Amino acid sequence: MVTSFPPRSPRPPGRARLVLASGAAALALAAGSVVPGNPFGPAPREAQAADGGSTLTVAVAQSVDSLSPFLAQRLLSTSIHRLMYDYLTNYDAKDSRTIPGLATEWETSADKLTWTYTIRGDSRWSDGEKATAEDAAWTFNKMMTDEGAATSNGSFVGNFKKVTAAGPDKLVIELKQPQATMTALDVPIVPKHVWEKVGDFSKFNNDTKFPVVGNGPFILTDYKVDSYVKLKANKDFWRGAPQFDELVFRYYKDQDAAVAALRKGEVSFVAGSPSLTPAQAASLKTADHVKVNDAPGRRFYALAANPGARTRDGEKFGDGHPALLDQKVRRALFMAVDRTTIIDKVFRGRAVEGEGYIPPRYDSYFWKPAAGQKLGHDPAKAGALLDRAGYRKNSAGKRVGKDGRPLDLRILCHATDPNDKAVGKYLQEWWGDLGVGLEVDCRDNVSDPWYAGEYDLAFDGWSVNPDPDFVMSIHTCAALPARAKESAATDNFICDEQYDDLYAKQLAEYDPAKRADLVKQMESRLYDTGYMNVMAYPNAVEAYRTDQIESITTMPSDAGNIFGQDGYWSWWSAVPAAGASDGSSDGGGSTGVLVGAGIAVVVLAGGGLLFAMRRRSTAEDRE
Amino acid sequence: MSTDSTPALLKGAAGADAVGADGPAPAGPSARGPRTRSTTAYLRHVAGKLAGAAVSLFAVLVTSFFLFRLIPGDPVKQMTGGRQVSTEQIVAMRREFGLDLPLWQQFTEYCGKALTGDFGTSYQFRAPVMDKISEALPATLLLTGTAFVIYTVIGIWLGARSAWRNGRAGDRFHTAFALTLYSVPSFWLGLLLIVTLSVGVGPIPGLFPTGGMESGNSSGFGHVLDVAHHLVLPVVTLVAVEYARTLLVMRSSLLDEMGSDYLTTARAKGLRDDLVRRRHAVPNAMLPTVTLLFVNLGNTVAGAILVETVFSWPGLGGLFYQALSVPDLPLVQALFFVFAAAVILMNTLADVIYPLLDPRVGR
Numbered sequence: 009m010v011t012s013f014p015p016r017s018p019r020p021p022g023r024a025r026l027v028l029a030s031g032a033a034a035l036a037l038a039a040g041s042v043v044p045g046n047p048f049g050p051a052p053r054e055a056q057a058a059d060g061g062s063t064l065t066v067a068v069a070q071s072v073d074s075l076s077p078f079l080a081q082r083l084l085s086t087s088i089h090r091l092m093y094d095y096l097t098n099y100d101a102k103d104s105r106t107i108p109g110l111a112t113e114w115e116t117s118a119d120k121l122t123w124t125y126t127i128r129g130d131s132r133w134s135d136g137e138k139a140t141a142e143d144a145a146w147t148f149n150k151m152m153t154d155e156g157a158a159t160s161n162g163s164f165v166g167n168f169k170k171v172t173a174a175g176p177d178k179l180v181i182e183l184k185q186p187q188a189t190m191t192a193l194d195v196p197i198v199p200k201h202v203w204e205k206v207g208d209f210s211k212f213n214n215d216t217k218f219p220v221v222g223n224g225p226f227i228l229t230d231y232k233v234d235s236y237v238k239l240k241a242n243k244d245f246w247r248g249a250p251q252f253d254e255l256v257f258r259y260y261k262d263q264d265a266a267v268a269a270l271r272k273g274e275v276s277f278v279a280g281s282p283s284l285t286p287a288q289a290a291s292l293k294t295a296d297h298v299k300v301n302d303a304p305g306r307r308f309y310a311l312a313a314n315p316g317a318r319t320r321d322g323e324k325f326g327d328g329h330p331a332l333l334d335q336k337v338r339r340a341l342f343m344a345v346d347r348t349t350i351i352d353k354v355f356r357g358r359a360v361e362g363e364g365y366i367p368p369r370y371d372s373y374f375w376k377p378a379a380g381q382k383l384g385h386d387p388a389k390a391g392a393l394l395d396r397a398g399y400r401k402n403s404a405g406k407r408v409g410k411d412g413r414p415l416d417l418r419i420l421c422h423a424t425d426p427n428d429k430a431v432g433k434y435l436q437e438w439w440g441d442l443g444v445g446l447e448v449d450c451r452d453n454v455s456d457p458w459y460a461g462e463y464d465l466a467f468d469g470w471s472v473n474p475d476p477d478f479v480m481s482i483h484t485c486a487a488l489p490a491r492a493k494e495s496a497a498t499d500n501f502i503c504d505e506q507y508d509d510l511y512a513k514q515l516a517e518y519d520p521a522k523r524a525d526l527v528k529q530m531e532s533r534l535y536d537t538g539y540m541n542v543m544a545y546p547n548a549v550e551a552y553r554t555d556q557i558e559s560i561t562t563m564p565s566d567a568g569n570i571f572g573q574d575g576y577w578s579w580w581s582a583v584p585a586a587g588a589s590d591g592s593s594d595g596g597g598s599t600g601v602l603v604g605a606g607i608a609v610v611v612l613a614g615g616g617l618l619f620a621m622r623r624r625s626t627a628e629d630r631e
Numbered sequence: 632m633s634t635d636s637t638p639a640l641l642k643g644a645a646g647a648d649a650v651g652a653d654g655p656a657p658a659g660p661s662a663r664g665p666r667t668r669s670t671t672a673y674l675r676h677v678a679g680k681l682a683g684a685a686v687s688l689f690a691v692l693v694t695s696f697f698l699f700r701l702i703p704g705d706p707v708k709q710m711t712g713g714r715q716v717s718t719e720q721i722v723a724m725r726r727e728f729g730l731d732l733p734l735w736q737q738f739t740e741y742c743g744k745a746l747t748g749d750f751g752t753s754y755q756f757r758a759p760v761m762d763k764i765s766e767a768l769p770a771t772l773l774l775t776g777t778a779f780v781i782y783t784v785i786g787i788w789l790g791a792r793s794a795w796r797n798g799r800a801g802d803r804f805h806t807a808f809a810l811t812l813y814s815v816p817s818f819w820l821g822l823l824l825i826v827t828l829s830v831g832v833g834p835i836p837g838l839f840p841t842g843g844m845e846s847g848n849s850s851g852f853g854h855v856l857d858v859a860h861h862l863v864l865p866v867v868t869l870v871a872v873e874y875a876r877t878l879l880v881m882r883s884s885l886l887d888e889m890g891s892d893y894l895t896t897a898r899a900k901g902l903r904d905d906l907v908r909r910r911h912a913v914p915n916a917m918l919p920t921v922t923l924l925f926v927n928l929g930n931t932v933a934g935a936i937l938v939e940t941v942f943s944w945p946g947l948g949g950l951f952y953q954a955l956s957v958p959d960l961p962l963v964q965a966l967f968f969v970f971a972a973a974v975i976l977m978n979t980l981a982d983v984i985y986p987l988l989d990p991r992v993g994r
Contacts (some may be wrong), residue, residue, distance in 0.1 A: 236843075518837075
């Protein structure tokens with residue numbers, strides 16, 4: 009009934025003009041973007057700063073938690089602090105060995121309890137003051153005496169008894185116990201004369217007054233939450249000025265958008281978090297002026313078996329499967345894993361087959377099992393091991409224990425990690441062939457069941473530092489929780505006397521070669537006990553524009569990662585590409601002008617139409 | 632609070648009567664008795680709605696505390712995971728965040744502070760949560776507010792047109808087109824726009840920035856233009872996905888009005904069809920759309936998590952996501968409260984305004 013109204017006037021009503029006008033405005037914005045010199049224009053080719061200097065733009069996704077080195081905990085923030093402040097020591101880009109930083113040399117007392125560092129004389133704060141041992145002593149003392157200042161790096165000073173400056177170039181640290189990690193104190197040293205004015209360290213975020221006084225290769229000049237972090241080159245940096253004049257960390261919350269920005273040339277570098285996906289890497293490999301850096305990373309990717317969760321006092325909790333307490337069962341499970349398939353199919357070749365606990369890039373600590381020790385892929389032997397452990401196959405092909413119950417396990421997986429899910433599917437297949445059932449339990453947040461000890465197996469992984477102390481310490485008895493289900497430093501509730509002995513020895517061993525040997529013995533022990541089994545060392549897959557960055561140092565320098573290095577090597581060493589400043593790499597030039605002209609025509613036509621409509625409407629109103 | 636707002640409400644009530652007197656409804660008697668009665672009824676209506684809103688806000692306050700404690704995940708472990716921390720540090724953090732206190736004590740402290748507007752300090756950013764929220768709020772309001780204005784205008788206009796030409800090709804096209812866009816995932820559409828209009832494909836050059844709200848190297852008017860340039864694609868995405876709702880509501884409510892006698896009367900008076908629609912049909916069909924408009928307005932504060940993420944827009948949506956992933960309890964509680972409060976306030980506002988638009992409501 010309502011559909012048969014009399015004919016309508018063809019005249020668009022007044023609101024139509026509004027819509028057309030807003031459309032025209034949008035088109036005008038678009039048109040503006042291709043007109044040279046227009047403020048709407050695309051962001052300047054990123055290798056060139058507004059003032060003509062060279063700019064290196066890095067796409068990042070992680071928000072800054074704090075710009076205070078006393079509070080920052082995230083990778084991006086701590087990486088920025090590496091650029092802003094010098095540390096006592098640094099790690100060689102070539103092989104991650106300790107090299108001088110703010111300290112030029114160091115020596116220990118005969119009782120191993122006193123370390124004396126010589127502070128370099130040629131490091132100046134960006135406000136002109138000289139960096140001295142006094143600054144370093146003040147920084148450490150602040151962390152030792154103020155809980156608010158210990159938030160991010162408190163673990164480094166836990167064993168410190170006293171820190172003093174014996175003159176402007178002598179820093180003396182007295183320890184409670186010997187500590188071999190004293191050349192790996194990754195603590196930013198801050199200028200005392202600036203920071204002693206800070207009131208509450210637990211609330212001061214160092215993000216209100218720019219530029220921020222520092223002595224690293226770059227100086228923080230500007231920061232806008234989730235938009236950008238800007239740094240300029242410190243021309244007076246003692247190791248030499250960086251090649252780029254400006255370094256900008258720009259936010260791209262979506263990794264595909266970041267990859268698009270790299271294609272366009274809006275950014276010079278994309279790291280991905282933690283890596284570019286295989287699809288992104290493949291698409292970038294064919295892009296012009298883009299180099300994909302597919303190189304060994306810092307992480308290991310492992311299977312962890314629950315050894316029976318317990319507190320430091322030995323109180324047991326959780327519900328780990330008792331069958332896993334039998335070493336033969338664990339070994340059988342690991343021997344049924346085909347690592348080659350995991351590398352080829354899951355990581356698409358972008359990983360290295362796992363062996364020892366520490367990745368091969370740290371060659372002084374890298375260990376791999378001897379021929380007789382290795383749990384290689386051998387499903388037949390795995391079956392025999394399970395037979396010996398008392399888990400025989402029944403008529404249905406399922407392994408059953410002596411109590412007649414089938415051997416069904418659970419594995420805790422990170423719902424956000426596609427690798428976990430894919431490997432989980434393979435494990436179901438391989439262990440299923442063995443007669444062992446597996447439920448892959450993927451969760452957004454695995455920490456709750458994990459710390460409650462409510463898992464049988466879990467996918468596990470850590471980034472390893474040049475000094476292995478931390479990743480080794482998380483398997484000691486001391487790391488176990490004080491109370492059941494409470495969060496603690498432990499990774500997998502491992503507590504092994506022999507391992508702990510070795511851990512204590514390596515921490516007190518100041519001879520690098522001897523210490524490395526002890527660390528390798530620990531890795532061997534960890535491998536044999538079989539509660540941790542490393543399946544792969546995933547690569548870092550990242551990409552940069554070769555028309556903006558001519559060269560950049562990876563770590564290790566032969567083949568390694570660019571983002572998240574233990575040091576400032578990548579951004580400090582990056583050389584701007586020669587043709588970077590003319591940089592129209594996306595062919596937006598003449599085509600852009602053509603399309604711009606086209607859009608201008610559309611806008612004019614739209615304007616004409618509006619004008620015509622206005623005329624007609626007034627004519628109608630006159631009727 | 633109530634003493635402050637009373638004069639405004641009284642004024643509004645008087646306005647309601649004025650509208651009633653001029654509108655198509657029969658003019659109300661000017662005698663003192665009925666007018667006072669209707670004013671009292673309106674005031675009672677407003678007071679009821681305000682009381683309801685206050686109860687809802689309190690319920691939200693309580694819910695926000697308990698809801699996020701049900702999410703699995705220990706904030707301290709989540710924040711320290713993968714990092715070099717000692718057990719002592721973990722204990723210190725739990726103490727600092729007050730997580731070592733019994734739940735009831737955490738709750739009473741939270742409520743007490745929240746009533747004074749203090750929602751605590753963010754675990755991960757070490758800053759007052761209200762500072763973090765006020766930092767991100769302008770970006771969100773700019774994005775969703777701009778989109779809101781555009782999709783409301785487009786939705787109402789196209790909806791009215793479609794209903795008026797119900798069943799014709801134009802109606803079928805607009806409805807189908809809007810529904811298609813409505814069903815498109817916003818992040819996918821956003822990425823598509825980035826690939827085509829930002830990076831450029833074939834002959835199309837890269838016209839717009841890939842993401843963010845600003846280039847960071849402009850100031851003054853140039854900065855305004857720079858932000859506007861960054862604003863185009865996210866707003867287009869939001870408008871494309873959102874305008875269908877307004878269109879459909881407007882269309883169906885206008886369709887309901889189209890058989891009404893007063894339209895026949897208007898035509899009989901010799902009014903042009905356009906004027907019949909604009910001056911008689913559309914105003915009467917606006918009521919359901921106004922409801923939706925206020926709901927949408929309330930939602931603008933909550934931002935658009937997916938669109939904000941794809942376009943790296945530094946707004947509340949992204950902040951909420953980050954807060955949830957820890958979970959950063961003080962931040963997530965405050966955001967939940969702010970989002971819910973915005974919707975409640977807008978709904979209350981709609982309830983308060985209704986009687987002014989339609990005197991039948993609230994009697």
